[in-house]
Each structure stands twice: as C-alpha cells, then as structure tokens.
Amino acid sequence: xxxxxxxxxxxxxxxxxxxxxxxxxxxxxxxxxxxxxxxxxxxxxxxxxxxxxxxxxxxxxxxxxxxxxxxxxxxxxxxxxxxxxxxxxxxxx
Amino acid sequence: xxxxxxxxxxxxxxxxxxxxxxxxxxxxxxxxxxxxxxxxxxxxxxxxxxxxxxxxxxxxxxxxxxxxxxxxxxxxxxxxxxxxxxxxxxxxxxxxxxxxxxxxxxxxxxxxxxxxxxxxxxxxxxxxxxxxxxxxxxxxxxxxxxxxxxxxxxxxxxxxxxxxxxxxxxxxxxxxxxxxxxxxxxxxxxxxxxxxxxxxxxxxxxxxxxxxxxxxxxxxxxxxxxxxxxxxxxxxxxxxxxxxxxxxxxxxxxxxxxxxxxxxxxxxxxxxxxxxxxxxxxxxxxxxxxxxxxxxxxxxxxxxxxxxxxxxxxxxxxxxxxxxxxxxxxxxxxxxxxxxxxxxxxxxxxxxxxxxxxxxxxxxxxxxxxxxxxxxxxxxxxxxxxxxxxxxxxxxxxxxxxxxxxxxxxxxxxxxxxxxxxxxxxxxxxxxxxxxxxxxxxxxxxxxxxxxxxxxxxxxxxxxxxxxxxxxxxxxxxxxxxxxxxxxxxxxxxxxxxxxxxxxxxxxxxxxxxxxxxxxxxxxxxxxxxxxxxxxxxxxxxxxxxxxxxxxxxxxxxxxxxxxxxxxxxxxx
Numbered sequence: 001x002x003x004x005x006x007x008x009x010x011x012x013x014x015x016x017x018x019x020x021x022x023x024x025x026x027x028x029x030x031x032x033x034x035x036x037x038x039x040x041x042x043x044x045x046x047x048x049x050x051x052x053x054x055x056x057x058x059x060x061x062x063x064x065x066x067x068x069x070x071x072x073x074x075x076x077x078x079x080x081x082x083x084x085x086x087x088x089x090x091x092x093x
Numbered sequence: 094x095x096x097x098x099x100x101x102x103x104x105x106x107x108x109x110x111x112x113x114x115x116x117x118x119x120x121x122x123x124x125x126x127x128x129x130x131x132x133x134x135x136x137x138x139x140x141x142x143x144x145x146x147x148x149x150x151x152x153x154x155x156x157x158x159x160x161x162x163x164x165x166x167x168x169x170x171x172x173x174x175x176x177x178x179x180x181x182x183x184x185x186x187x188x189x190x191x192x193x194x195x196x197x198x199x200x201x202x203x204x205x206x207x208x209x210x211x212x213x214x215x216x217x218x219x220x221x222x223x224x225x226x227x228x229x230x231x232x233x234x235x236x237x238x239x240x241x242x243x244x245x246x247x248x249x250x251x252x253x254x255x256x257x258x259x260x261x262x263x264x265x266x267x268x269x270x271x272x273x274x275x276x277x278x279x280x281x282x283x284x285x286x287x288x289x290x291x292x293x294x295x296x297x298x299x300x301x302x303x304x305x306x307x308x309x310x311x312x313x314x315x316x317x318x319x320x321x322x323x324x325x326x327x328x329x330x331x332x333x334x335x336x337x338x339x340x341x342x343x344x345x346x347x348x349x350x351x352x353x354x355x356x357x358x359x360x361x362x363x364x365x366x367x368x369x370x371x372x373x374x375x376x377x378x379x380x381x382x383x384x385x386x387x388x389x390x391x392x393x394x395x396x397x398x399x400x401x402x403x404x405x406x407x408x409x410x411x412x413x414x415x416x417x418x419x420x421x422x423x424x425x426x427x428x429x430x431x432x433x434x435x436x437x438x439x440x441x442x443x444x445x446x447x448x449x450x451x452x453x454x455x456x457x458x459x460x461x462x463x464x465x466x467x468x469x470x471x472x473x474x475x476x477x478x479x480x481x482x483x484x485x486x487x488x489x490x491x492x493x494x495x496x497x498x499x500x501x502x503x504x505x506x507x508x509x510x511x512x513x514x515x516x517x518x519x520x521x522x523x524x525x526x527x528x529x530x531x532x533x534x535x536x537x538x539x540x541x542x543x544x545x546x547x548x549x550x551x552x553x554x555x556x557x558x559x560x561x562x563x564x565x566x567x568x569x570x571x572x573x574x575x576x577x578x579x580x581x582x583x584x585x586x587x588x589x590x591x592x593x594x595x596x597x598x599x600x601x602x603x604x605x606x607x608x609x610x611x612x613x614x615x616x617x618x619x620x621x622x623x624x625x626x627x628x629x630x631x632x633x634x635x636x637x638x639x640x641x642x643x644x645x646x647x648x649x650x651x652x653x654x655x656x657x658x659x660x661x662x663x664x665x666x
Contacts (some may be wrong), residue, residue: 022386040290064390065471068383072475075380082499088367089374091136091597092240092485 007049010034011056018053026063031057040050053079099223106226109274113230116477117208117237123490124197129504132489133196134242135534137375139506140600141549142244143196144536145176150187152458155179158330160338165524166539167548168557168586169624172341174334175552180327182281183246192540193503200243202484203250208237210254211449218260219450220457228460231473232453238477239445241377248287249377251278252446259295263302263313275316277373279324284331286375288324290440292317334552344558344583350422350433352581365416369408372444373415378483379445384452393460401458404451408444452476501603501654508653512541515648515657519627527624529564531588531610532602532631533655546625549585560623561586567614588615588628602631604649604656610634617641621662628660 015034019027033056040049078086082093124131130210133139149155151355156179161245163170177184186195211233220229241249255278258271282288295317303309325332334341336629354360372379391401426433456469481487492498516523531539535547546561562569562579565588569576579589585600592610593599602608613634617625628634628642637644637660645659 061468064386065468065475068386068472069203070474071383072478072482075479079485079488082488089371089378092134092374092378093488 007037007046007053009053009057010037011060012051012056014060015056018060018067023063026059026066029061030063033059102223103271106223106456107326109227109230113234115203117234118205120238120484120487121197121201121482123487123494124200127490127493127502129193131197132191132498133503133506134244134486135500135506135601138242138244139503140534140536141551142242144190144539145550146181146183146187146244147192149173149176149179149538150184150192155188158333160333166542166544167550168553169527170560171548171550171553171557172334172338174330174338175328175343175550178328178330180280181246181657182277183244184539196243196503199246199412203241203243203247204237204464206247207239207241207250208233210251210257211236214253214260215450215453217257219454222611225457225460227470228453228456228473231470231477231621232449232456235452235473235477236445236449238480238484238487239377239379239449240486241314241445242375245283245286245375246281247278248282249442249445251282252287252291252409252443253450254278255291256294256446259298259313259316262316263298263310265312267312272316272319275320276323278320279327284324284328286439288440289435289437290442293322293440295320296441342359342555343552344555344586345552347553347558347580347583348434348592349581350426351419352577354419358421358425361416363416365412368415368441368444369412375439376442376658377445377608378485379448380479380483381444381448383472383479384448384455387459387472387476388451388455400454401451404447404454408447410452411440411443411447414438419666427568447621469585480603504652505654507537507540508650508655509541511648511650511653511655511657512538512543515629515659516541516543518646518648518659524624527626528629529588529620529625530600530629531590531634532593532598532600532608532633533629534600535587537655538629543629546620546623547587547611551584554584556627558583558586560619563619564616564625565589566616571614603654604631606632608632611635612636613640615640617662621664626662630658630660631655634660641651 011030012034017027018024018082019031031082033052037049037052037056040052041044078093082090086093109464115446133143148164149167152166152173154162154173158174158179160172160174162173164173164176183199186199187292187482189195190198212229215229215232216226220226236253237250239249243250247254254274258274261267261271278287278291299310299313299317302313316662334343370381372381388401388405415438418436422433424591456472460469489498489500493502519526523542524544528543529535529545529547530539534617535545535549538545539548565579568589568591569579575589575591575595578595579585585595589595589599590610590613593608598606598608600618609632610630613636617640627645632641634640639662642660643663645661648657648659
C-alpha cells in the first residue's frame with residue numbers, strides 16, 4: 001500500500017458535506033474515522049492512521065451513493081403521491 | 094489488457110446492450126397492453142398540441158398556407174396559418190395511422206431517437222473506450238426515459254442526434270447522413286421551442302471553436318445556415334401569418350408577461366432553483382440533484398479538464414436566464430416587443446440534454462480513477478429509477494394496469510360513444526350549429542367533430558377574443574384571478590366560471606364530481622350572436638332557466654370520463 005497516498009487527504013470536507021447536507025448517518029461515521037485518523041497521526045501510529053483513512057474514504061464513497069439511493073426513494077414517493085406534494089406539477093402526477 | 098480480458102469485455106458489452114435495449118423498450122409496453130385504455134398526457138397534449146394536429150389532419154387544408162384559408166371547426170373559422178405547419182412529421186403520422194396510434198407510434202419513435210442519439214453522440218465524441226460502454230448505455234437509457242413532450246416531436250429527444258451531426262461536421266468526419274439529420278430536424282421539431290435554443294447552443298460552440306482555432310469552420314457554418322433555411326421553409330405558414338396576413342391581429346398583442354409572474358428578486362431566485370432542480374414540465378421533468386452530486390465528485394479528478402465545469406456553468410446560465418427573464422422583459426420589452434411574445438426563456442429546453450451529458454462525462458471522469466464500475470452502475474440505476482418514477486405517462490399507465498387510475502385514459506377522455514349519443518340527439522349536421530363546452534376541454538368536442546366557439550389556441554384573432562369575452566364578462570367581473578387569466582393571457586378561450594376557477598376543475602370536471610353550478614353569469618345573447626346553439630356542460634347548471642337555457646338531456650356512458658348535460662339556447666328552440 002502506498003502510505004503517503006493514503007494519507008494525503010484527510011476527508012474532513014467530504015465528511016462534513018455528508019454529515020450536514022447529504023446523508024447524516026454515514027456522515028457521522030466518516031467524521032468518526034476522520035477524528036481517529038488525526039488521533040493516530042498525533043500518536044505516530046501510521047498504520048492505524050492509514051486504516052482509518054481508508055475507512056473514511058470507503059464510507060465517503062458509499063455515503064454519497066447511499067444518499068442518492070435515499071433520494072431515489074424520496075423522489076419515488078413524491079412522484080407517486082403526485083399533485084398532493086408538488087402543486088406546480090399537479091397537472092401531471 | 095490481455096486478449097482474454099478483451100474478449101470478456103466484449104461479451105459483457107454485448108450482454109449490456111441487450112439488457113439496456115430491453116429496458117428501453119419496456120416503457121412502450123403499457124401502450125401495447127392497454128391500447129386506447131392507456132393514459133396519454135392531457136396537459137398541453139390531448140387538450141392542445143395533439144388536437145391541433147388532429148384538426149389539421151382532418152381539415153383537408155393542412156398544406157394550404159393561403160392567407161384566406163380557415164378551419165371552420167374552430168372559433169367560427171380560425172385561420173389555418175394559426176395552426177402548426179403542415180410539413181410536420183407528426184401530421185404525417187396522424188394522417189396515416191389515426192390520432193391514437195399516431196400518438197403511440199410517435200412516442201416510441203421520439204424516445205428511441207433520444208436513446209440512439211445520446212448513444213451515438215457519447216460513443217463517437219465523448220466516451221469512446223470499450224470500458225466506458227456501460228456508462229454510454231446507462232446515460233442513453235436515462236435520457237430515453239425522460240418524460241419529454243412527444244407532441245413537440247424530437248425538440249428535446251433529437252438534440253443529441255443534431256449535436257452529433259454538427260460535431261461530425263466540425264471534426265471533418267462528415268457523412269451524408271449528418272446532412273440528412275440536419276435537414277430532417279425542422280420537420281420533426283417545434284421552431285418556437287427548439288429553434289432559438291439550438292441555434293444558441295450551436296452558435297456558442299462555433300464562437301468557442303473560433304476563439305481556440307482562430308478559423309471559421311465553413312462547413313459547420315453552412316450546416317447552421319441550412320438548418321435555419323429549412324426551419325423557415327417548413328414553418329412558412331407561421332411567417333406568412335406574421336407578415337402577410339392582412340388585417341389579422343393576434344390575441345397575443347394583449348399578452349401581459351407578468352400575468353402569472355411576480356417581478357422580484359426572490360421570485361426569480363425561486364424560479365432559478367426550481368428549474369435547476371427539476372427542469373421544466375414542458376421540457377421533461379428531470380430531478381437533477383444526484384447528477385449535481387456526481388459531477389461534484391468528479392471535480393476531484395477533473396484537474397484542469399474543463400468539460401464538466403463548462404457544462405455545469407452552461408446549465409447554471411440557462412437556469413439564470415430563465416429565472417431572470419422576467420427582468421429582461423421588464424427592461425427591454427417596450428423597445429423589443431418580440432422578447433415578450435416569443436418567450437426566449439424556452440432555452441430551458443436544453444436542460445435534459447445538458448444534464449445527461451454532464452452525467453456521462455462526470456461518470457467517465459470517476460471511472461478513470463480506478464475500479465469504480467459497480468458503484469457507477471449503482472449510481473446509474475438510481476438515476477434511472479428517479480427518471481422512471483418521474484415519467485408521468487409510465488406512472489399513470491402502471492396505475493391503469495393495476496386498476497388504480499388517477500386520471501382518465503385516452504378512450505374515456507375523448508368518450509366517442511358518449512358524443513355519438515349527443516350527436517344523434519341533436520340530429521343535425523355538425524357544421525350547421527356551434528357549441529361551447531363548460532367544465533371540460535374544448536378539444537374533446539373538437540375531436541368528436543363538433544364545431545366549437547371556444548378553444549385552446551396558441552394564436553387566434555384579437556377581435557374574436559373581444560367578442561367571446563362578452564359571453565363570460567359577468568364571470569370575469571366576479572373573479573379578479575380569472576379576469577387576469579383571460580385578459581392578460583387568453584389562450585384558453587373557454588366559458589369560465591368563478592365557481593370553478595381556472596385550474597383543473599374548470600375543464601377536467603369528470604362524472605365522479607358532484608359539483609353543481611349555482612350562479613353562472615352568462616351572456617347568452619352574445620353567445621347567440623356568435624352562432625352558439627348548445628352548451629355541453631360536465632355538470633348541472635342550476636340557474637339555467639334564468640340564463641334562457643333549455644335543459645335537453647343528461648348523457649352518460651360506461652366508458653366515459655364525462656357526464657354531459659346538454660343545454661340549448663331557449664329562444665332557438
């Protein structure tokens with residue numbers, strides 16, 4: 001594994017985006033890994049830091065996909081409910 | 094990549110093509126299963142665009158652009174030139190297949206052109222690698238399922254194919270079919286919807302090309318001019334109406350652009366976001382938030398590459414133009430009246446194409462970074478599902494198939510058997526009397542061959558509007574919203590009632606409704622002066638005696654969405 005590449009991003013920005021705007025449950029989890037990564041780095045435990053960093057990356061990617069999946073469910077509900085929820089489109093749904 | 098890997102990839106790609114083609118065809122299945130019991134979009138389609146083509150096809154004067162030619166069936170003889178061009182492919186479908194079958198056939202052709210167009214565009218000009226095929230197929234599938242207005246032909250769905258032809262020309266890979274695509278496009282699209290936006294898009298590309306290469310691509314320029322010339326020739330009757338129709342003044346001169354719009358920054362910002370997030374219903378609903386997030390993800394890998402950003406900026410630009418177009422009208426319409434009557438904000442028609450292109454290039458960027466294939470497929474599946482759920486025609490047809498309809502199907506909406514009973518009861522040739530509808534769209538009576546004084550038209554005479562206004566003046570005075578709606582817009586030249594308002598209840602009042610009209614103020618004298626003899630009402634008018642109306646009979650039919658209450662102007666009995 002290329003250690004320097006694994007640690008070049010701290011994933012904080014992506015985690016905050018997930019936690020605040022996109023999919024909070026996984027956003028909180030990624031924030032946890034981001035904090036753990038920083039802690040490990042401070043303690044000089046590089047292998048642990050790499051592990052937390054790759055976990056953060058994994059959950060950021062999947063968090064975005066989960067968010068889109070969740071949005072799909074909401075969109076399906078909104079369109080099936082139709083005009084009751086979107087008055088501007090009531091002529092169609 | 095080893096030979097074995099390459100063979101496996103080709104096998105996978107072949108399978109992907111078959112699966113995607115099958116899913117693409119799935120959207121047509123309800124029409125084949127339900128036939129005329131299928132739902133067909135009513136808003137601006139069955140109530141307007143499709144009926145206009147139906148009337149034209151049955152008028153016998155579709156190809157006659159003479160200034161004095163009229164279609165008697167509508168509004169005591171509406172100029173033929175106020176209708177669409179007779180050189181439209183849509184008209185060809187209706188003439189050869191009949192109104193319903195033509196709709197289904199056109200629906201299939203338009204969506205397939207969307208699929209094929211997006212596929213060849215991406216494959217030839219954007220995502221050429223064999224490992225990118227699944228993105229191309231996924232995006233083409235998404236694009237083909239967008240609920241575009243098929244009554245506007247390939248105005249939306251044909252954009253990728255047209256851009257494909259122009260890119261072939263500018264990259265000097267021209268084939269004969271590129272010119273065929275360019276020449277065909279005006280025959281199968283709406284000049285008012287697709288014309289200016291496509292010229293804007295292709296023109297911007299030309300300017301960009303000139304900036305970079307410092308040379309003008311002559312063939313491309315020639316192709317643009319060719320497109321413009323064919324558009325003008327195909328739509329000659331529209332220009333004839335604008336410039337050569339002596340004495341004709343369109344009702345549009347009384348348009349007030351702000352009749353349903355608020356002039357404020359907040360309202361413009363709201364319009365911007367609404368368009369940005371769900372596009373426009375006349376164009377094709379497209380919930381864009383997932384694409385936005387996917388494109389944001391691709392920014393990481395974009396580096397100096399600017400295509401994703403350019404597309405995103407273009408989308409933002411289109412939405413800003415649309416959102417703030419009311420300010421352009423407010424500031425410049427006095428000097429250039431065309432910007433108020435022509436509505437250049439229709440540039441929003443480019444959005445589904447631009448969003449799908451953005452989706453494709455964003456996913457391709459992500460794909461370059463490593464083994465993300467399964468995640469990208471998942472994203473495409475989600476995006477496809479969102480588009481499939483937003484397809485109102487598919488959704489309503491699934492409801493029809495599962496026995497839970499929410500809107501009338503084609504057969505119930507036009508209720509031919511019911512109207513035959515009405516015709517037999519009246520017992521006179523249809524051309525010998527005039528009718529108006531009340532509580533239902535005028536297009537239904539028109540479809541059934543009746544001669545109507547009312548109508549939903551994009552263009553008709555201003556003097557006619559003023560005449561018709563006298564009939565409904567009392568109702569307009571009761572309701573300022575209705576008055577504003579008719580006086581400042583007026584495309585719906587209907588018998589309105591303040592008790593029904595201007596929304597669905599005013600023209601979609603089916604027999605499930607228990608509504609009665611108690612205080613209708615109708616100037617029946619004015620109605621009589623225009624030749625009106627009968628009112629087809631979808632609900633009882635309890636004060637009909639005071640209006641000098643004779644209640645003739647109530648008509649109902651098991652297959653009909655409507656129940657008709659037939660009233661006759663009393664003094665004519």
